[in-house]
Amino acid sequence: MAGMKRFDQKRGLAAFLANLRRLPDTLSYSIFRHGRPRSERGRSQAVFSSLFLHLHPTRVHVRTLGLTATFGLGIAALSFFIILLVTGILLMVYYTPSTELAYNSMKDIHYVVPSGRLIRNVHRWGAHLMVIVVMLHMCRVFYTASYKAPREFNWLLGMALFVVTLALSFTGYLLPWDQLAYWAITIGANIASSPRELTDALGITQWFDPGGLQKELLLGAGEVGQDALTRFYLLHVMLLPIVLVMLASVHFWRIRKDGGLGRPQAEQTSGAVGQAPDLVPPPGGENDKTWSLMAVVRDRSAATDNEPGDTVATWPYLLRGELVVFMLCTLACLVLGVLYDAPLKEIANPNVPENPAKAPWYFLGLQEMVSYSAFMGGLVIPAVAMVGLALIPYLDREAEPAGVYMSGRAGRKIALQSLAFAVLLAVAWVAIPVNFGWLRNWFPGIPQIVIIFVNPGSLLTLGYAAWSLVILRNTGSTRLGAIALFTCFVAGFVVMTYVGMELRGPNWDFYWSRSHWPVH
Amino acid sequence: MAGRLEPEPIARRDFLGLAGWWTAALAVLGSLAGMVRLPNPRVLPETSRRFRIGRSRDYPVGSMQVVPDKNVLLVSRREGFAAISMVCTHLGCIVDRSETGFACPCHGSSFAKDGSVVAGPAPRGLRWLEVSRSIDGRLTVDSGREVPAGTWFRA
Numbered sequence: 001m002a003g004m005k006r007f008d009q010k011r012g013l014a015a016f017l018a019n020l021r022r023l024p025d026t027l028s029y030s031i032f033r034h035g036r037p038r039s040e041r042g043r044s045q046a047v048f049s050s051l052f053l054h055l056h057p058t059r060v061h062v063r064t065l066g067l068t069a070t071f072g073l074g075i076a077a078l079s080f081f082i083i084l085l086v087t088g089i090l091l092m093v094y095y096t097p098s099t100e101l102a103y104n105s106m107k108d109i110h111y112v113v114p115s116g117r118l119i120r121n122v123h124r125w126g127a128h129l130m131v132i133v134v135m136l137h138m139c140r141v142f143y144t145a146s147y148k149a150p151r152e153f154n155w156l157l158g159m160a161l162f163v164v165t166l167a168l169s170f171t172g173y174l175l176p177w178d179q180l181a182y183w184a185i186t187i188g189a190n191i192a193s194s195p196r197e198l199t200d201a202l203g204i205t206q207w208f209d210p211g212g213l214q215k216e217l218l219l220g221a222g223e224v225g226q227d228a229l230t231r232f233y234l235l236h237v238m239l240l241p242i243v244l245v246m247l248a249s250v251h252f253w254r255i256r257k258d259g260g261l262g263r264p265q266a267e268q269t270s271g272a273v274g275q276a277p278d279l280v281p282p283p284g285g286e287n288d289k290t291w292s293l294m295a296v297v298r299d300r301s302a303a304t305d306n307e308p309g310d311t312v313a314t315w316p317y318l319l320r321g322e323l324v325v326f327m328l329c330t331l332a333c334l335v336l337g338v339l340y341d342a343p344l345k346e347i348a349n350p351n352v353p354e355n356p357a358k359a360p361w362y363f364l365g366l367q368e369m370v371s372y373s374a375f376m377g378g379l380v381i382p383a384v385a386m387v388g389l390a391l392i393p394y395l396d397r398e399a400e401p402a403g404v405y406m407s408g409r410a411g412r413k414i415a416l417q418s419l420a421f422a423v424l425l426a427v428a429w430v431a432i433p434v435n436f437g438w439l440r441n442w443f444p445g446i447p448q449i450v451i452i453f454v455n456p457g458s459l460l461t462l463g464y465a466a467w468s469l470v471i472l473r474n475t476g477s478t479r480l481g482a483i484a485l486f487t488c489f490v491a492g493f494v495v496m497t498y499v500g501m502e503l504r505g506p507n508w509d510f511y512w513s514r515s516h517w518p519v520h
Numbered sequence: 521m522a523g524r525l526e527p528e529p530i531a532r533r534d535f536l537g538l539a540g541w542w543t544a545a546l547a548v549l550g551s552l553a554g555m556v557r558l559p560n561p562r563v564l565p566e567t568s569r570r571f572r573i574g575r576s577r578d579y580p581v582g583s584m585q586v587v588p589d590k591n592v593l594l595v596s597r598r599e600g601f602a603a604i605s606m607v608c609t610h611l612g613c614i615v616d617r618s619e620t621g622f623a624c625p626c627h628g629s630s631f632a633k634d635g636s637v638v639a640g641p642a643p644r645g646l647r648w649l650e651v652s653r654s655i656d657g658r659l660t661v662d663s664g665r666e667v668p669a670g671t672w673f674r675a
Contacts, residue, residue: 183613187626190611197643213560222564223612231559351589353613355625371627371641374611440639448643455641508628 043315053319055252057260059311060318064261069403072325073137077165078248079329080130087123088237091116095175097233099226102177103347110344121337127169129332131362134165142392142486143415145479146262146402152393154254157247159390164244166362171236173360174229182224182348183357185232189219191370191378198375201449223350262402355506364500365493369457371508372433377457384461385489392486396478411483414471418484422491425463429456430499434510464488569664576601576659586617592649592661593617600672603661604635605647615646622646635669645669 019026029035032050037043044058063069094113096105109116138158141147147155174185195211205212220227255261312318345354359367369377406412432438433456439446467488472481505511506518530538573587579596586593591606591614606615606622613626621638622631629640636645650665651673659673 183626186613187611194611200644216561216564217559220559220561220565222566225565227561227565351591351614353625357613357626367627370611373641374643437639440637452643507623507625 037315040313043313047314053315055249055256056314056318057256058314060314061260061263061310062312063263063310063403065312065317065321069261069263071136071140072321073133073140075322075325076133076329077130077137079326080126080133080333081244081248082326083126083330083333084123084130085241087119087126088241090119091123092237097175097229099177099229099348102175102229106176106178106344110341117341118334118337121340121342122333124342125333125336125340127172128361129329129336131165131169134162135362138162139486139490143405143483144262144403145400145407147393148262148400148402149393149397151254151258151262151402154251154258155393156390157251157254159386161244161247161251163386164240164247168236168240168244169360169362171232171240174224174232175236176344177229177348178345179348179352179354180343180345180357182350183354184359185224185228186353187357187359187367187370189215189224189228191374192218194374194378197373197448197452201447201452264401264403356504356508358500358504361497361501365496368430368496368500368504371504372438372455372457373452375452376455381457381461388465388485389489392482396482398477398479400479406483407479410475410477411480414475414480414483415487418467418471418487419491421467422464422488423495425467426460426492426495429460429463430495430503432456460492464492570660570662572654572658572660573603574658576653579659587661590661590663592663594651594659594661597672600674601651601659602672603649603651603663605649605663607647608642609637609644609646610640610642 032046034042034045034049037046047053047056047058091109094105094109094116096102106120109120111117141155141158170188174181193211193215195214196205196209197211199205199208199211216222218228218231219225220231358364366378366382369381371377400407406415438456439451439454464485468481468485471484472478475481502514503510503512505514505516511517571587571590573590573592573594576596579585579594579601581596581598583596584593586606587603593604593606595602595604607613608615608624608626608629610624610627610629613624615622615624615629615631618630620630621633622635624630624640624642627641629642630638631642631646632638634645635648637643647666648669648671650662650667652660652662653673654660
């Protein structure tokens with residue numbers, strides 16, 4: 001055609017070569033949409049435009065980086081999850097979820113697979129440490145009042161993440177198919193069926209059996225077998241990790257949406273809560289459009305009260321801090337994994353229970369309560385505790401800036417008093433049945449339904465609830481009442497866990513030390 | 521036909537919109553119901569709960585023997601035979617025989633010789649299982665069928 005442009009053959013080749021030379025740059029630009037982050041503005045832009053980094057703001061308040069502000073516990077929990085994800089996928093290469101082969105594949109991983117033993121140990125330690133830091137993170141958030149409006153929903157997400165973390169640990173516990181695993185899961189599954197205690201006592205199990213349904217859903221059978229192993233494997237490697245990733249993503253996102261890390265009023269430099277700050281253009285240029293959306297929407301700005309003067313760039317300061325936490329977590333897993341092997345007992349034997357058969361440590365407090373009543377200790381009390389904790393941000397709405405531990409002197413006093421009260425009460429309720437027995441020893445003919453409801457665990461829970469109501473009334477502050485309740489919960493958990501771990505021996509009898517256990 | 525002056529209780533557009541939303545919601549709920557049904561097994565994959573335990577002369581009067589691999593104690597008395605389940609009614613551990621009856625290693629429940637609860641968290645006594653005679657004359661225990669404590673099977 002006449003109008004067609006004629007290309008110079010030489011020029012085409014030259015362009016090709018030039019493009020080839022520029023390939024690293026153009027490829028990088030097509031991915032990152034900006035040049036190398038050499039300046040502060042460039043690094044901000046990198047954080048802003050990366051899917052993985054944009055959960056961070058481009059700048060954070062200096063206080064966020066202080067050690068005592070968070071102790072890095074949230075990032076530590078995420079770090080352990082990443083470690084667990086990587087080591088878990090590696091373990092899946094050899095692990096076979098079948099009752100015939102599971103135990104043997106564990107032996108293979110331990111003795112034959114290159115670095116299998118270390119990877120398994122790291123997985124085990126990562127799981128323990130993740131549970132610990134999730135609990136500590138929860139304490140940090142509670143005591144700094146960071147659950148308060150507008151962060152109530154993130155507290156709920158955190159509770160859900162706590163439950164999923166425990167569920168992941170529990171489902172992982174069965175997979176080695178050794179004696180420890182088999183009997184822990186038998187006990188767990190029977191706790192799920194423990195509403196039968198109540199329906200039996202009422203005589204309605206025949207028509208209404210939620211306990212049996214729960215157990216069958218969990219095990220897929222009447223007892224722990226291949227179906228249970230298949231289901232636990234599915235939950236452990238697929239369903240629960242997906243749920244955890246989704247919840248965690250929203251959890252992180254909400255930290256930003258709720259205004260970043262909470263901090264005391266004294267350190268805030270501008271703007272009262274609920275008042276949009278002046279639209280200060282971010283450092284780096286008048287033409288940046290990151291604020292345009294905020295200018296259109298008539299609501300509180302997500303980036304509350306930030307003046308550039310109080311902030312530092314996310315890259316490098318925050319990222320560096322996060323990397324340090326991640327390295328420390330990995331180091332902890334590695335050191336523990338090299339020094340201490342994850343346990344593997346004999347292969348599961350459905351005819352001979354372990355004695356004592358103990359759950360992982362974080363469930364031993366529950367197991368202690370289960371030894372009073374399976375239904376109350378295993379289901380009702382944990383459910384009441386979870387619902388109680390979840391409702392705290394909705395029932396304690398005293399406006400208060402986040403970030404001060406215990407909310408000052410009055411709070412510290414209440415926390416100490418509650419700690420003393422909670423420990424004494426928990427010790428008393430353990431000591432009384434150990435020394436004097438319980439209702440059935442005193443009144444042999446007592447109806448079962450009384451034994452279910454009146455037991456040391458439920459009395460302890462009631463005692464804690466009553467104590468925090470008294471504090472609430474005496475101080476007239478819902479925050480102090482919440483501090484009392486939460487402190488009681490934590491102290492009770494620690495005491496019960498210690499009793500279950502160290503003071504209970506064969507037949508769940510009381511022993512002052514492991515060395516007093518009878519030899520058999 | 522409603523006149524233009526009479527206001528309709530709900531605008532046609534709103535009605536259709538709502539109908540669409542509800543149809544979608546019902547479809548999702550229906551599929552959810554189908555998915556929730558799936559993990560609830562209709563048939564439990566288990567070995568038969570009925571099993572033969574031998575002839576009555578293998579269990580002389582006055583003996584108490586644990587049936588191998590079955591977690592059942594067969595008690596033979598002048599009144600007849602009884603099979604007591606050794607699965608703890610608390611959380612499913614296997615009880616040990618003790619001098620006074622049975623003791624559970626997991627959470628310390630203890631039971632008398634007839635299986636009734638003496639102490640501990642067990643909500644009820646050990647289960648007594650149905651004993652019968654199969655057609656070839658051997659004793660049969662059905663661990664799926666419970667009989668009231670104190671029921672003796674006369675051979």
